[in-house]
Amino acid sequence: MIELNTFSKNEEKLHQISDYLEQLKHALVEISADYDEEQEDVSDLLGDALETMDDLIDIVNETADEIAELEE
DSSP states (O other), rough: OOOOHHHHHHHHHHHHHHHHHHHHHHHHHHHHHHGGGHHEEEEHHHHHHHHHHHHHHHHHHHHHHHHHHHHH
């Protein structure tokens, strides 16, 4: 049987990962703001990366929530 404090540690790590992903997302937003319309391909790639970051953040947060529910 898995100890409950293991869930807490995993939940904490997931929140840390989520924070790092948020920081990366903000960096991508700043980078994409530096590209103008002439560099549309790069801007599109950055937009796709931002969508992926949002998806990853959602997955990590949902997993952390599920772990928290298992602790209860």
